[in-house]
Amino acid sequence: MDWDExxxxxxxxxxEPLGTLSVAELEARIAALHQEIERVSVELAKKKAHEAAASALFKS
Known part of the structure; x- marks a missing residue:
């Protein structure tokens, strides 16, 4: 990461309190959270695969 970034x-x-958000804002928030869940899930799968490969290498 660049320090200027x-x-x-x-x-x-x-x-965060949700009572002040409109229906559209709540729907947008849900959509953004679903996208973030997908992004995190992909990264988690990559890390698990990497961990499994390393574990298999050292079991030999």
Whole structure:
């Protein structure tokens, strides 16, 4: 990561009060969270595969 690179602000904060959000905002939030779940799931699968490959290598 480049120190000059600025991380984008999170779109949704966990635990944030939802009462002030509109229906459209809540739907957008759900869509964004589904996308984030998919992104994290893909990364998790990659890491598990890498871990399994390393484990198999050292079991030999």
């Amino acid at each position: 600025v991380r984008p602000k999170a779109q949704a904060t966990l635990g």
